[in-house]
Amino acid sequence: MSSQLSSPLYDIAVVGSGFGGSLLATIARKLGRSVILLEKGKHPRFAIGESSTPLTNLLLEELTTRYDLPALTPLAKWGAWQSVYPDVACGLKRGFTFFHHVLGEPDTPDPDHARQLLVAASPHDRIADTHWYRADFDHLLVKHAQTMGVDYLDEVDLHGVCQAEDEIRLAGSRHGRELTVRAAFLVDSTGPRGFLHRALHLPELPLPDMPATEALYTHFSGVGKFKDSEFEPEGEKPPYPIDAAAVHHVFDGGWIWVLQFNNGVTSAGVAATEDAAARLRLPEGEAAWLWLLDLIPPLQTQFSAAKPLRPFVHAPSLSFRSGVTAGERWVLLPSAAGFVDPLFSTGFALTLLGVARLAAIIQEDWGSGQFGARVRASAAVSESELLATGRLIGSLYTAMPDFPVFVSLSLLYFAAVIFSETARRLGKPELASSFLLHDHPSFGPQCRRIFGQVLRNRGALNATGLHEEVMRAIGPLNLAGLGDPARRNWYPVDARDLYESAWKVGASAGQITALLEGCGFRS
Numbered sequence: 001m002s003s004q005l006s007s008p009l010y011d012i013a014v015v016g017s018g019f020g021g022s023l024l025a026t027i028a029r030k031l032g033r034s035v036i037l038l039e040k041g042k043h044p045r046f047a048i049g050e051s052s053t054p055l056t057n058l059l060l061e062e063l064t065t066r067y068d069l070p071a072l073t074p075l076a077k078w079g080a081w082q083s084v085y086p087d088v089a090c091g092l093k094r095g096f097t098f099f100h101h102v103l104g105e106p107d108t109p110d111p112d113h114a115r116q117l118l119v120a121a122s123p124h125d126r127i128a129d130t131h132w133y134r135a136d137f138d139h140l141l142v143k144h145a146q147t148m149g150v151d152y153l154d155e156v157d158l159h160g161v162c163q164a165e166d167e168i169r170l171a172g173s174r175h176g177r178e179l180t181v182r183a184a185f186l187v188d189s190t191g192p193r194g195f196l197h198r199a200l201h202l203p204e205l206p207l208p209d210m211p212a213t214e215a216l217y218t219h220f221s222g223v224g225k226f227k228d229s230e231f232e233p234e235g236e237k238p239p240y241p242i243d244a245a246a247v248h249h250v251f252d253g254g255w256i257w258v259l260q261f262n263n264g265v266t267s268a269g270v271a272a273t274e275d276a277a278a279r280l281r282l283p284e285g286e287a288a289w290l291w292l293l294d295l296i297p298p299l300q301t302q303f304s305a306a307k308p309l310r311p312f313v314h315a316p317s318l319s320f321r322s323g324v325t326a327g328e329r330w331v332l333l334p335s336a337a338g339f340v341d342p343l344f345s346t347g348f349a350l351t352l353l354g355v356a357r358l359a360a361i362i363q364e365d366w367g368s369g370q371f372g373a374r375v376r377a378s379a380a381v382s383e384s385e386l387l388a389t390g391r392l393i394g395s396l397y398t399a400m401p402d403f404p405v406f407v408s409l410s411l412l413y414f415a416a417v418i419f420s421e422t423a424r425r426l427g428k429p430e431l432a433s434s435f436l437l438h439d440h441p442s443f444g445p446q447c448r449r450i451f452g453q454v455l456r457n458r459g460a461l462n463a464t465g466l467h468e469e470v471m472r473a474i475g476p477l478n479l480a481g482l483g484d485p486a487r488r489n490w491y492p493v494d495a496r497d498l499y500e501s502a503w504k505v506g507a508s509a510g511q512i513t514a515l516l517e518g519c520g521f522r523s
């Protein structure tokens with residue numbers, strides 16, 4: 001090493017410049033803190049985790065409004081994104097599309113939608129969700145952080161951390177020079193098994209209800225549409241174009257995602273239990289992917305001209321939970337504290353919920369005696385959200401061979417997130433105080449009972465009885481006609497559902513009209 005670089009004492013050091021780290025760093029700076037953001041790589045760079053949801057976008061909008069970051073607000077909706085940032089790639093996400101497959105079986109028509117679930121998230125493109133092309137998206141956020149006054153160092157190789165009485169010190173190197181960074185508080189946003197988890201030798205705990213899972217994924221060019229002609233027969237239009245969505249292909253033991261961006265790139269991959277991953281030989285990379293496509297004929301057709309744009313990534317151990325997530329002068333962002341699975345795209349929402357809590361603590365209690373205790377309490381909330389997500393996703397993995405059960409369980413997710421989004425938009429966040437409503441006085445225990453039943457009785461479930469129980473659980477929260485047999489697993493966004501069930505969120509018809517107008521529902 002040629003020479004030594006030592007930083008001044010910052011209020012906050014944020015390690016990891018994914019969107020979570022950059023956003024938190026920006027907000028902390030906006031709140032008057034001195035902030036340094038440290039990154040081991042260099043933007044633009046590939047990152048996985050791409051699909052947003054209505055709750056994610058609402059949280060992003062709330063954060064950028066509350067902390068006066070108007071340059072970032074357009075990223076919360078497809079239409080605004082396209083007009084303000086046309087050069088920042090993203091994908092149009094109008095909903096959640098699921099298809100069920102039995103591996104190796106030929107494709108057959110499905111006129112009753114028994115092997116499909118289509119849940120729209122937006123009534124039209126302008127206010128639709130997006131898939132974030134992370135190379136562009138994260139680059140934009142880190143540049144924005146710098147313009148807001150965050151000091152940023154990339155290509156930093158951190159190898160140690162030590163805590164002194166009133167500061168925390170990071171030791172590392174950059175471009176051949178030794179580096180010491182000093183800060184009063186440290187936020188780790190380096191992802192699962194990241195910097196602090198390793199540097200502090202934190203224990204790893206199992207996620208109690210999740211099977212061990214693996215993933216194999218990459219980006220492709222040349223991916224076609226999925227059977228589009230079959231799904232648009234005369235007189236029967238799906239609630240949105242099925243590829244303009246997070247498309248999930250579910251099979252016994254795993255599922256495939258397909259996310260199409262507006263720059264010709266498609267993100268696709270598979271997540272599977274250890275047993276299924278071994279059967280599918282996922283560690284073999286591209287060969288395993290091609291073999292899997294062979295087992296699902298319509299997907300094979302969709303990918304017939306596809307070319308991988310980068311090497312396949314095999315992630316041997318997807319879910320993760322750190323046994324310790326906060327200390328006296330540090331905290332792990334939710335995405336560094338744990339991860340469940342990409343199914344249902346919960347990662348962004350959990351990350352942003354954690355960013356929102358930390359931002360409020362920095363705003364209200366920086367320098368007060370409450371600060372440390374509030375940070376630890378926030379980390380405990382993140383852990384309860386992670387565990388609740390694990391229960392849902394673990395149950396869904398169990399139900400993968402039995403699609404009707406999978407669909408019933410999915411309704412619990414959709415009922416909870418639609419209710420939460422509506423309550424927040426009505427200015428009643430207290431009605432939905434926890435992610436997936438896991439601590440809701442009646443819905444929370446009902447979900448736990450249902451998940452417990454599914455996890456205990458793998459393979460021997462009474463699908464009808466379970467569905468009835470799900471319908472009883474979601475009844476008081478169901479704002480979208482979920483489970484109505486007449487919809488045959490296709491759920492458009494229909495304002496009439498909201499008016500009819502407005503009483504469930506204590507809203508008048510006038511308040512629903514104001515909500516719909518406020519969020520741009522009418523195109």
Ligand SMILES: Cc1cc2nc3c(=O)[nH]c(=O)nc-3n(C[C@H](O)[C@H](O)[C@H](O)COP(=O)(O)OP(=O)(O)OC[C@H]3O[C@@H](n4cnc5c(N)ncnc54)[C@H](O)[C@@H]3O)c2cc1C
Nearest residue numbers: 016018019020040049050051190191195335342345347348
């Ligand atoms: C296969 C897969 C698919 C997913 N799909 C979705 C999805 O569709 N929707 C969704 O909501 N969530 C998804 N997730 C979860 C999502 O990826 C995370 O929630 C999200 O990336 C968290 O963002 P982040 O900015 O906090 O961290 P990350 O995106 O993990 O960024 C971490 C940053 O830290 C940097 N870093 C790492 N180590 C160090 C170090 N030692 N020093 C300095 N810098 C370091 C990295 O280079 C990176 O820039 C998925 C996850 C996986 C694994």
